[in-house]
Amino acid sequence: MSSRRHFNPWAFILPGVIAGGVVLGVPVVQAFWTSLHRLRLYRLHDQVFVGMENYLRLWQDPLFMLSVRSTVVFTVGCTVLSVLAGLMVAAIMSTRGIRGTTMARFFMAFYLVPFVATQVVVGMLGRLYVWEPEYGLVNFLLSLVAIDGPMWLISRDTAMLATVITNAWRLTPLAILIFYAALATVPDELLESAEVDGAGGLRTFTAIKLPLIRYHIGFVTLIQMTSAFREFDTVFALTGGGPGRATNVLSLLVYNEGISAANLGMANAIAFTMLIIVGVISLAYMRLARLDKAGE
Amino acid sequence: MLAGRWQENGGLAVRYAFLVFWLLVSVLPVVGLVMASLKDTALFQSIPEVLSFRGFTLDNYERSFRQGNYLFFLRNSMIISFSALIVVLVTCVPMAYGITKLVSDRSRGTLVFMVLSTRFLPYVVLALPMYLFFARIGLSGTLIGVILAHLAMQMPFIVWLMLGFFAGIPREVEEAAVIDGCTPFQVFWKVCIPMVLPGLNASAILAFIISYNEFLFAFFLAGYDAQPLTVGITRFIGGADVGAQYGVVAAYGSLIILPIILFALIVNRYIVSGLTQGAVKG
Numbered sequence: 001m002s003s004r005r006h007f008n009p010w011a012f013i014l015p016g017v018i019a020g021g022v023v024l025g026v027p028v029v030q031a032f033w034t035s036l037h038r039l040r041l042y043r044l045h046d047q048v049f050v051g052m053e054n055y056l057r058l059w060q061d062p063l064f065m066l067s068v069r070s071t072v073v074f075t076v077g078c079t080v081l082s083v084l085a086g087l088m089v090a091a092i093m094s095t096r097g098i099r100g101t102t103m104a105r106f107f108m109a110f111y112l113v114p115f116v117a118t119q120v121v122v123g124m125l126g127r128l129y130v131w132e133p134e135y136g137l138v139n140f141l142l143s144l145v146a147i148d149g150p151m152w153l154i155s156r157d158t159a160m161l162a163t164v165i166t167n168a169w170r171l172t173p174l175a176i177l178i179f180y181a182a183l184a185t186v187p188d189e190l191l192e193s194a195e196v197d198g199a200g201g202l203r204t205f206t207a208i209k210l211p212l213i214r215y216h217i218g219f220v221t222l223i224q225m226t227s228a229f230r231e232f233d234t235v236f237a238l239t240g241g242g243p244g245r246a247t248n249v250l251s252l253l254v255y256n257e258g259i260s261a262a263n264l265g266m267a268n269a270i271a272f273t274m275l276i277i278v279g280v281i282s283l284a285y286m287r288l289a290r291l292d293k294a295g296e
Numbered sequence: 297m298l299a300g301r302w303q304e305n306g307g308l309a310v311r312y313a314f315l316v317f318w319l320l321v322s323v324l325p326v327v328g329l330v331m332a333s334l335k336d337t338a339l340f341q342s343i344p345e346v347l348s349f350r351g352f353t354l355d356n357y358e359r360s361f362r363q364g365n366y367l368f369f370l371r372n373s374m375i376i377s378f379s380a381l382i383v384v385l386v387t388c389v390p391m392a393y394g395i396t397k398l399v400s401d402r403s404r405g406t407l408v409f410m411v412l413s414t415r416f417l418p419y420v421v422l423a424l425p426m427y428l429f430f431a432r433i434g435l436s437g438t439l440i441g442v443i444l445a446h447l448a449m450q451m452p453f454i455v456w457l458m459l460g461f462f463a464g465i466p467r468e469v470e471e472a473a474v475i476d477g478c479t480p481f482q483v484f485w486k487v488c489i490p491m492v493l494p495g496l497n498a499s500a501i502l503a504f505i506i507s508y509n510e511f512l513f514a515f516f517l518a519g520y521d522a523q524p525l526t527v528g529i530t531r532f533i534g535g536a537d538v539g540a541q542y543g544v545v546a547a548y549g550s551l552i553i554l555p556i557i558l559f560a561l562i563v564n565r566y567i568v569s570g571l572t573q574g575a576v577k578g
C-alpha cells in the first residue's frame with residue numbers, strides 16, 4: 001500500500017484549478033476592476049478610476065431598470081413554462097403502457113431536438129417562420145380555429161410572450177428528461193397501494209409522485225432559472241432586444257452598452273451586477289431547497 | 297371489468313395523442329425550416345405552401361455554399377469545437393477524478409462548491425473582459441481566444457458531470473489495482489477511465505454540441521477569419537447580397553441545424569445519460 005500513501009490527488013486537480021483560475025477567475029476579477037473605471041472601447045489606454053460611480057448611475061438609469069424588469073419577466077416566464085411543460089410530458093411518458101416501451105424511447109429522442117438545436121438558428125426560425133404575423137406557423141394554427149393572431153414580435157405587448165415561449169421551447173427537453181428519469185425511481189409498491197385505495201391517475205401523481213420528486217423539481221427550476229437569466233443567443237437572433245426595448249434583457253444591455261455604445265466601464269458594472277444577482281439568488285435558493293446537501 | 301379495460305385503452309389513446317402533439321411541437325418548426333429551404337421562391341409563403349412539395353429546388357443550398365462561404369465557417373466551427381473539447385477533457389477529467397479522491401471533506405466540499413457556483417455564471421461577465429484582455433495581448437479575433445472562452449464555459453459543467461460518474465466506481469476495484477502494483481496514474485488511466493467510458497462519451501458529446509451551437513463568445517471574440525457557423529450566418533444574412541431572400545436563410549439555417557440534430561439522434565443514448573447524471577442520483 002506504499003504507493004497509495006504517495007498518491008496525491010492534487011496532482012490531478014491542480015492543472016484544472018489553474019486553467020479555471022485563468023479562464024474564469026481572471027475575467028471575473030477584471031470585470032469588477034473595469035466596472036470601477038471610466039473606460040471607452042476605442043481609447044483603452046485612457047482608464048480613469050471612478051469608484052462606485054458606474055453602479056450608482058445604474059440605479060438612476062431608466063433603461064437599466066427596464067432591462068431588469070424584462071429580465072425578471074423573461075426568467076420567471078421561461079422557468080415556469082418549461083418546468084410545467086416538462087412535468088406534464090414526463091408524467092404522461094411515465095404512465096403504465098408507455099414507460100419503457102420502444103415508442104417512449106422514440107418520442108424521447110425527438111423531444112430532445114429543441115435542446116440540441118442551434119439557438120441563433122432557432123431565433124431566426126422563430127422570427128421568419130413561427131411568429132411571422134401573416135404567414136407564420138402560430139398564426140396559421142390560430143386561424144384554423146378562427147382566431148386572428150396578434151402581431152407577436154412586432155408588437156410591444158406580445159413580443160415578450162413570444163420570446164419567452166421560444167426560449168422555453170428550448171429549455172423544456174432538459175426538464176422532461178430529468179423528471180422522466182426521476183419518476184422512474186418512484187417505487188411501484190407505493191403506486192399499487194394507492195390504487196388499491198382507489199386513487200385515480202391524477203391523484204396518485206399529485207399526492208405521491210410529485211412530493212417524491214420535489215428535489216428534482218427544485219434542481220431543474222434552479223438550472224432553468226440561471227440559464228434563462230443569462231440567455232443571449234436566442235433573444236439576440238429573435239428580436240435583437242426589440243421592438244423598441246421590449247425584450248432588451250440584461251445580457252443584451254451589456255452588449256449594447258459595451259460594444260455598441262463603447263462604454264466598457266458601465267457595461268462591466270451591469271455584467272457584475274448580474275453576477276451578484278445570480279449569486280445571491282442561487283445561493284439562497286440552494287439553502288432553501290437544500291440542494292447543496294443533496295447534490296453529492 | 298370490460299368498462300375498466302375500455303377506459304384504460306381509451307386513456308392510452310388520449311395519452312398517445314398528447315405525446316404526438318408534443319412531438320409536433322418539438323420538430324415541426326425545424327421541419328418547416330427545411331421544407332422552406334427547398335423552395336424556389338424568394339418570398340414568404342404561407343404554411344401549407346411551405347409544407348407542400350411544389351417548386352422544389354436546391355438552388356438555396358448552392359448559394360449558401362457559394363456566397364455564404366459555408367465550408368469555411370464549418371471548418372472554423374469544427375476547429376473550435378474539437379479543440380475546445382480536447383482542452384476541456386484534458387483539464388476537467390483528471391480534476392474531477394482528483395476531487396473524488398481527496399481525503400479531506402473540507403477541501404472536497406470547497407472544490408465542489410466552486411464548481412457548482414461557477415456553473416451559473418452569466419456569460420457576458422466573462423465575454424466582455426475576455427474581449428478586452430485578448431485585445432491587449434493580441435489574441436482578439438483568433439481561434440485560440442474563442443477556444444479559451446469555450447473552456448471557461450464548459451469547465452464547471454463537465455467537471456460536475458464527471459464527478460458523478462467517477463463517484464460511481466466501487467472503491468474495491470481501485471484498491472485491488474493498487475495491490476496489483478499499479479501506480480496512481482495507471483489506476484486512473486487503465487482502471488478508472490475504462491469504467492467511466494460511457495460517462496466520458498456522454499460528457500464529450502454534450503461538450504461538443506454546446507460548443508458547436510455557441511454564439512455569444514464567438515460573436516464577441518472572433519474576427520472574420522475565426523467566425524464559426526453561428527456567427528457566420530448572422531453576418532451573412534445581415535449582408536446586402538442576401539437581404540430578404542428567405543429561401544437562402546432557411547437553407548443556411550438547415551445546414552447548421554440538421555447536422556447537429558442528426559448527430560444528436562444517433563448518440564441519443566449518451567445525451568440522455570449525460571443530462572440525467574447528477575440530477576437523479578439525489
